[in-house]
Amino acid sequence: MEESMTTSQGGESDMECSDNEFYDYYNSNDDIDIEQIDPRNIDPEYFEYNCLLEEQVDRLLNETVETLSNNLQIPPSLAKVLLHSNQWNINEVTKKFNDNSTQTLIAARIEPDAPPSSLLLTRLSSYVYCSVCATLQHFENFHNLSCAHMFCNECWTMHFEVQINQGISTGIACMARDCIVLAPEDFVLKHLQRPNMREKYQQFSFQDYVKSHPFLRFCPGPNCSIVVHSKDIKAKRATCNQCKTIFCFKCGCDYHAPTDCHVIKKWLTKCADDSETANYISAHTKDCPKCHICIEKNGGCNHMQCYNCKHDFCWMCLGDWKSHGSEYYECSRYRENPNIAHESVHAQAREALKKYLHYYERWENHSKSLKLEEQTLEKLRSRINQNVMSGLGTWIDWQYLFTAANLLAKCRYTLQYTYPYAYYMEGGSRKELFEYQQAQLEAEIENLSWKIERAETTNRGDLENQMDIAEKRRTTLLKDFLDE
Amino acid sequence: MASLPRRIIKETQRLMQEPVPGISAVPDDSNARYFHVIVTGPEDSPFEGGLFKLELFLPEDYPMSAPKVRFITKIYHPNIDRLGRICLDILKDKWSPALQIRTVLLSIQALLSAPNPDDPLANDVAELWKVNESEAIRNAKEWTRRYAMDN
Ligand SMILES: [Zn+2]
Numbered sequence: 298m299e300e301s302m303t304t305s306q307g308g309e310s311d312m313e314c315s316d317n318e319f320y321d322y323y324n325s326n327d328d329i330d331i332e333q334i335d336p337r338n339i340d341p342e343y344f345e346y347n348c349l350l351e352e353q354v355d356r357l358l359n360e361t362v363e364t365l366s367n368n369l370q371i372p373p374s375l376a377k378v379l380l381h382s383n384q385w386n387i388n389e390v391t392k393k394f395n396d397n398s399t400q401t402l403i404a405a406r407i408e409p410d411a412p413p414s415s416l417l418l419t420r421l422s423s424y425v426y427c428s429v430c431a432t433l434q435h436f437e438n439f440h441n442l443s444c445a446h447m448f449c450n451e452c453w454t455m456h457f458e459v460q461i462n463q464g465i466s467t468g469i470a471c472m473a474r475d476c477i478v479l480a481p482e483d484f485v486l487k488h489l490q491r492p493n494m495r496e497k498y499q500q501f502s503f504q505d506y507v508k509s510h511p512f513l514r515f516c517p518g519p520n521c522s523i524v525v526h527s528k529d530i531k532a533k534r535a536t537c538n539q540c541k542t543i544f545c546f547k548c549g550c551d552y553h554a555p556t557d558c559h560v561i562k563k564w565l566t567k568c569a570d571d572s573e574t575a576n577y578i579s580a581h582t583k584d585c586p587k588c589h590i591c592i593e594k595n596g597g598c599n600h601m602q603c604y605n606c607k608h609d610f611c612w613m614c615l616g617d618w619k620s621h622g623s624e625y626y627e628c629s630r631y632r633e634n635p636n637i638a639h640e641s642v643h644a645q646a647r648e649a650l651k652k653y654l655h656y657y658e659r660w661e662n663h664s665k666s667l668k669l670e671e672q673t674l675e676k677l678r679s680r681i682n683q684n685v686m687s688g689l690g691t692w693i694d695w696q697y698l699f700t701a702a703n704l705l706a707k708c709r710y711t712l713q714y715t716y717p718y719a720y721y722m723e724g725g726s727r728k729e730l731f732e733y734q735q736a737q738l739e740a741e742i743e744n745l746s747w748k749i750e751r752a753e754t755t756n757r758g759d760l761e762n763q764m765d766i767a768e769k770r771r772t773t774l775l776k777d778f779l780d781e
Numbered sequence: 782m783a784s785l786p787r788r789i790i791k792e793t794q795r796l797m798q799e800p801v802p803g804i805s806a807v808p809d810d811s812n813a814r815y816f817h818v819i820v821t822g823p824e825d826s827p828f829e830g831g832l833f834k835l836e837l838f839l840p841e842d843y844p845m846s847a848p849k850v851r852f853i854t855k856i857y858h859p860n861i862d863r864l865g866r867i868c869l870d871i872l873k874d875k876w877s878p879a880l881q882i883r884t885v886l887l888s889i890q891a892l893l894s895a896p897n898p899d900d901p902l903a904n905d906v907a908e909l910w911k912v913n914e915s916e917a918i919r920n921a922k923e924w925t926r927r928y929a930m931d932n
Pocket residue numbers: 442444445446471472473476477478
């Protein structure tokens with residue numbers, strides 16, 4: 298199931314030799330490099346990435362810094378500023394530097410754009426005036442960046458401390474008016490004595506470096522310090538190996554396949570803006586469409602059976618469940634009024650709202666089902682516990698149920714994220730295909746959920762068969778619609 | 782109270798000895814970090830003839846942090862809001878420890894001569910300044926007369 302935790306062994310990494318040594322740090326098993334079928338063809342969600350600890354990230358960054366420092370014969374602290382301002386693209390920086398080193402250093406704010414005018418070294422004997430603290434001091438107490446603006450050490454220290462306390466680190470500039478030359482790491486650290494300030498500075502700059510690095514993402518999990526590394530900057534699923542948070546590698550938000558980063562952001566903003574309008578639909582109870590008795594939904598499955606009249610119906614559309622299993626299942630699809638362009642503005646607005654609510658209701662409902670199914674799993678866990686304790690099978694015998702529940706969650710999660718995708722999709726044959734596959738997936742997911750809720754009476758082979766079908770439907774949809 | 786940094790003493794001395802034309806800045810009797818400021822409305826501006834009171838406070842980490850300045854006299858200006866807060870880059874991210882009270886006050890005076898409605902703090906004022914400048918200037922003159930004269 299955990300298909301994505303592979304380390305890079307493919308031909309790709311051989312071409313980019315700069316980080317190869319790095320991979321060796323955590324390549325536990327050195328498999329033989331055999332020609333293999335591209336796993337992306339089998340699994341549309343295939344993603345190569347690694348979860349790194351802070352020390353590993355430091356090592357990765359420092360190696361790049363050292364390489365550049367050696368290549369260009371510049372101090373490591375300047376190499377770091379250069380890399381940071383060029384998205385850590387060592388090849389590009391090297392090329393730029395070889396083309397025009399002065400311009401590259403100016404663009405990275407390592408050097409001033411005009412050469413320092415008439416050096417401010419008009420000193421009386423060996424004393425210099427510091428314009429910040431307004432004192433005359435021995436010139437040995439002074440330091441300056443490449444811009445030659447001299448200030449006393451005490452003032453530099455105070456300047457750095459005030460900036461760091463505001464959360465600024467890699468962006469600290471010279472103290473002179475209108476001077477934008479940046480203070481590199483070694484210059485800052487030379488002026489910081491207090492251990493907590495040094496620590497803060499290093500912590501903030503580490504965050505800046507990771508954020509500017511296209512191959513690195515902080516795990517968004519609460520209080521988690523893991524950094525995910527991948528050379529594949531795509532909207533793929535990354536799972537943190539420490540806190541298990543699942544997120545989209547590209548945008549760092551909740552994973553959202555098949556919808557892309559841009560569309561999901563638009564959808565979530567819309568949902569937040571329209572939350573008032575959508576509130577009324579979040580009901581937990583509905584009436585049975587046949588006997589009209591009030592029914593409360595307490596499971597995740599949308600295939601409902603009335604406890605009173607035993608009528609099988611769909612929670613979403615209140616239609617007969619029998620029709621949902623067929624090829625003509627249309628519960629997930631929104632049928633737009635074909636003549637809407639000719640209707641009044643008022644009617645169009647109503648139609649737009651109706652359309653949004655259709656998708657929103659299903660999006661919201663699957664999200665709720667996910668939570669309810671978690672509760673179902675908890676109940677299941679305690680029942681299995683009782684069974685095992687009273688001699689009905691062993692733990693191993695029941696393990697398949699947990700696998701099934703995990704798969705159900707994974708499928709329903711994808712299903713939930715198909716709704717924003719469909720909402721923003723233009724009409725046409727591609728949308729028809731999408732909605733067809735979405736409907737098929739939905740039907741199989743509800744079947745799976747139904748069977749898991751009745752796990753003890755469902756036979757295992759039947760359940761495993763259902764798992765297989767649901768997952769196949771899910772991958773088929775993703776293969777066709779998950780954009781690279 | 783901690784002793785006053787040499788830098789503040791120097792700046793205060795200079796402000797008293799060679800005051801900026803059109804601006805007076807006097808430290809408070811009980812707090813040398815607090816200045817009572819009066820800016821004269823610049824000639825050929827809608828604020829001409831007005832005397833504008835401001836307060837200026839030097840925070841603990843001055844000059845590493847910018848002074849805090851606020852208009853006390855009501856003023857109709859796109860970069861100054863109802864509370865008298867001033868939208869001026871050198872008071873925020875463009876502050877440099879090499880800048881002084883003097884430079885800040887000069888910049889505020891310049892802001893009165895050349896309002897910048899494209900970087901507004903008071904949105905309604907800036908809006909009017911853009912769509913109907915003559916009416917905005919009339920308002921500014923009226924406010925100057927009402928709040929910044931004879932008191
Ligand atoms: Zn400088």
